[in-house]
Amino acid sequence: MPAEHAPKPYTLLAIDDDPQSLIVLSKTLTTEYEVLLAKNGERGLALARSDSPDLIILDILMPEMDGFQVLSELKSHPATAAIPVIFLTSRSSVEDERLGLLLGAADYIAKPISPPVVLARVATQLGYRDKPLHSPQPAAEPSAGSDMRDGFIGALALQLAGNPQIRLEALLDTLSILLDSGVTQSDPAAFRGAACLALMGLNQPGSSIGLALAQSRVLIEEILAHADPEDRILNLAWKITHAEALLQGDRSPASLDLPLSARLFALALNYHLSLLQPGGDLPGRHAQAMARMYQQPGFEQCIACGPESLSAALLSSSQSFFGL
Incomplete structure (x- = not known):
């Protein structure tokens, strides 16, 4: 037989x-x-x-x-x-x-x-799973790639954490502080995920942060053509990438009609990059970073709390991150 x-x-x-x-x-x-x-x-x-x-x-x-x-x-x-x-x-x-x-x-x-x-x-x-891999998802609100998008944000965060141009957790903490003190009521967790996606171009060797944001904007536009066009984190990431226009300063600030999310991200990046400058003690670098933040266009409109309380919160966060 x-x-x-x-x-x-x-x-x-x-x-x-x-x-x-x-x-x-x-x-x-x-x-x-x-x-x-x-x-x-x-x-x-x-x-x-x-x-x-x-x-x-x-x-x-x-x-x-x-x-x-x-x-x-x-x-x-x-x-x-x-x-x-x-x-x-x-x-x-x-x-x-x-x-x-x-x-x-x-x-x-x-x-x-x-x-x-x-x-x-x-x-x-x-x-990865002990049960059959094709268990159907709930029929409500299917979203193309939303689960893997969130997983990719986590993986990207790990890669960016080792990037010499940036200390990702410190930057995201700065962004969270600005969000808590800002006029916007947006979800800080969504901003953190969108910030990771906005910086995906930093994985490419030699990319400056301004160039990385511009490259990421092009890629996110392509992703939105294939994925759910209403995906809020992808759309938020696309808006955040426009902070590159503020960072480069190649146009008059008055001519830039940028969303609040881009302005907040530009403030966080400016502060963060100033902290990473070599030389001097942390309080001194913090003071210089705050001075640069005050000079950014639209600073008063983005930040609802007083500059003194904001400065204290950012300095405390920076001291915790740098172990001081």
Whole structure:
């Protein structure tokens, strides 16, 4: 009698328009997993909805419907929104990787395909949960990539924390103090997340903060074209990136019609960067940073409390951060 086919614990779906890639993925994965194959995005979406795979490997560069569009479709439907997706691409662009992660991709593998790398990345994603990976999310308010966006903010914060141009936690504490004392009633946690996204350009070697904000603005605009256009943190991040205009000072402040969020972020950055200047003791650098803040256009309109109480709060925060 022929041996019975032993069921495998997980089903994977590979979507790629390159037949050779599908062959390599099939040979690599079928020893451990059930594998479904699709040669275009439309067929891949149909299989994802009908077979509920536990994980999807998705090529970015495909005709008609590229990987970003397929991912957005997956994340916009409750039945497929929770399926982890690993992007597969021949590109090595940092912007592609960030866009994929912000839209909701779980990981990223570059071509040419390395079977050991694929097996390791797949095992890692499957190991994140003890229950089936495709448990449907609640039908209410599906949001493309919102969960992964929040996870990416956390990962980005860790990367920025080691950036020599910035001390991220100190900057975010400064921003929180300005928010608490400002006329706006916006959520400080949302501002902190948006600030991380606004500074994503600092991951690129050699980027100044002004240049990083301008680069991030372009990338966030592209993300909003693929993700939920009403995503409030992405929209807030896009507004915050406009602080670059105030930092560079290349136009008359009176001609800049910037949102309050951008002005508050520019104040926080100005204060923070002044603190990081070499030389002098912390109280002296703090005094110089406050003097620069007073000179910023619209300072009085952004800050509701008195300058003295604001100065005391910022100095206390800075002393705590620098261990003084």
